[in-house]
Amino acid sequence: MEALLHRAYDTEVMTESKGKAVALMSGGLDSALAAAWTKRLGFPVVGLHVVTGLVDQRDLVRAQGAELGVPVRIWDAADEYLEVLKNPQFGRGQGMNPCLDCHIFLLRKAKEFMEQEGAAFVVTGEVLGQRPMTQNRQTLALIAQATGLGEKLVRPLSGRLLGPTFPERMGWVQREDWLDLQGRSRKQQLGLARELGISRFTPPSGCCVLVDPGFSARLRDLLREKGAEAITWEDLSILRLGRHFRLGPNLRLVVGRDAQENEKLMVFGRNRYVLMFSEVPGPVGLILGEPNEADLFLCAQIAARYSDAPKDAPVRVHIRRNGEEKELWVTPLSPADPRLVQWRIGVPKRL
Ligand code: SF4
Numbered sequence: 124m125e126a127l128l129h130r131a132y133d134t135e136v137m138t139e140s141k142g143k144a145v146a147l148m149s150g151g152l153d154s155a156l157a158a159a160w161t162k163r164l165g166f167p168v169v170g171l172h173v174v175t176g177l178v179d180q181r182d183l184v185r186a187q188g189a190e191l192g193v194p195v196r197i198w199d200a201a202d203e204y205l206e207v208l209k210n211p212q213f214g215r216g217q218g219m220n221p222c223l224d225c226h227i228f229l230l231r232k233a234k235e236f237m238e239q240e241g242a243a244f245v246v247t248g249e250v251l252g253q254r255p256m257t258q259n260r261q262t263l264a265l266i267a268q269a270t271g272l273g274e275k276l277v278r279p280l281s282g283r284l285l286g287p288t289f290p291e292r293m294g295w296v297q298r299e300d301w302l303d304l305q306g307r308s309r310k311q312q313l314g315l316a317r318e319l320g321i322s323r324f325t326p327p328s329g330c331c332v333l334v335d336p337g338f339s340a341r342l343r344d345l346l347r348e349k350g351a352e353a354i355t356w357e358d359l360s361i362l363r364l365g366r367h368f369r370l371g372p373n374l375r376l377v378v379g380r381d382a383q384e385n386e387k388l389m390v391f392g393r394n395r396y397v398l399m400f401s402e403v404p405g406p407v408g409l410i411l412g413e414p415n416e417a418d419l420f421l422c423a424q425i426a427a428r429y430s431d432a433p434k435d436a437p438v439r440v441h442i443r444r445n446g447e448e449k450e451l452w453v454t455p456l457s458p459a460d461p462r463l464v465q466w467r468i469g470v471p472k473r474l
Pocket residue numbers: 177220221222223225226331332333334
């Protein structure tokens with residue numbers, strides 16, 4: 124690779140006749156490398172970051188663009204992506220991650236953008252064999268076909284190992300100009316990043332909440348409760364916060380785990396019951412559903428279990444909804460109460 128790298132440096136020429144590339148950039152290292160390498164080969168490159176709502180990397184991608192000298196466009200497609208997330212055509216991974224649908228969605232957006240920009244092809248940071256489910260030969264071919272990009276979908280990091288590409292057919296590059304990375308090791312990418320001056324990127328194997336077992340369990344539970352069609356981004360935002368307890372078919376309690384989560388849970392309190400403590404440090408509880416009096420009492424007891432109140436004496440819990448407030452005195456549930464585990468949704472890392 125070293126020799127190839129230096130050859131590319133030596134022959135870097137901005138050839139006006141070369142078509143423009145759209146580089147799909149996630150904030151990760153591989154997609155930044157693909158953009159940088161394509162630029163090294165003399166193509167005009169414009170970066171595209173599609174916001175899916177799962178994680179917001181727009182600032183990072185802008186910073187990568189600045190580092191690489193590549194203009195970056197941000198496309199907020201969260202509402203459309205929600206539909207993919209609810210009803211993936213190609214199924215899900217070990218968690219609720221619909222990786223194949225996700226790739227196809229992002230690349231369809233890239234294709235749309237390519238056409239708007241009058242660009243000639245799309246590049247991604249996919250590496251052959253890096254992820255067994257989505258980056259094997261068969262799946263890479265399927266993605267190229269399903270997106271309608273065909274040979275205009277270029278994976279510069281593994282290009283020499285894959286089929287012919289549109290830029291090759293146009294005579295803009297030779298096959299040997301692409302790289303031949305494959306497999307899960309990151310060593311070559313990290314070396315290349317140093318050579319190409321890329322210093323900012325998300326850690327490998329990233330931050331997708333959909334692969335998290337706890338989040339996935341909560342999402343499965345919510346799908347059972349509401350059905351896919353009714354799920355909103357607000358639902359998903361709440362799933363990311365706190366401990367979740369299923370207390371009835373349409374009744375959940377969320378209990379904050381720290382001050383930051385408590386604050387965020389308050390934001391979702393409109394038209395909902397919110398539980399708080401004033402005399403001892405304690406969590407915010409958010410009730411999702413329509414509790415009766417017994418449910419409210421139980422929710423207060425569960426929330427109190429996570430407060431600093433003495434475990435054998437009643438504590439005051441404030442219960443608010445739309446500006447109205449009442450108080451309940453409850454004895455916290457014992458941390459050893461087995462029902463806590465039964466009610467808890469997901470893999471409890473800490474009860
Ligand atoms: S891990 Fe998440 S972000 Fe990555 S492809 Fe899968 S669903 Fe999409």
